[in-house]
Amino acid sequence: MEIQTETLAEEELVAITGYQYPSRQVGWLSNNGWEYTLTGARRPVVGRVYARLKLAGVKPSATNAVAEAWTLDLSRVS
Template sequence: MSAAEQIGHQTETLEDDELVAITGYRLPSKQIAWLKLKGWEFVTSGANRPVVGRVYARLKLAGVKPSTTNAVAEPWSLDLSRVG
């Protein structure tokens, strides 16, 4: 269990063990090959490790084609009408 999970906080990007669970590979080069083959968007870190966004991964795993419209939280407005 990662430090982020121990304190109940998830990072914006997937942890190493989450990438292993998704790709089935521990080696970053194999993870990158799998992500490319499956059409996943990712960037590589300075250490040439794949970095995948958490929201993107959730959408992708749910079968939703991630886009800028469904990856952004719904707009909201502050309603102060009941403050008195």
């Protein structure tokens, strides 16, 4: 099983944008309202959680982009 990183791999960006060249990927991401950052080599970097939310039709925000905190509830255990 392949371990996923926090950012999308090059192949994943190609699959989403439909473009091989980073300059075209940047254009597609900008035109479609995606947030990204550029590396020193001018390649776009997109976060994995952000991409999952965008692809699911959810507008990413600071509140829904992080895992929901939970606590262990033992009140029903006898």
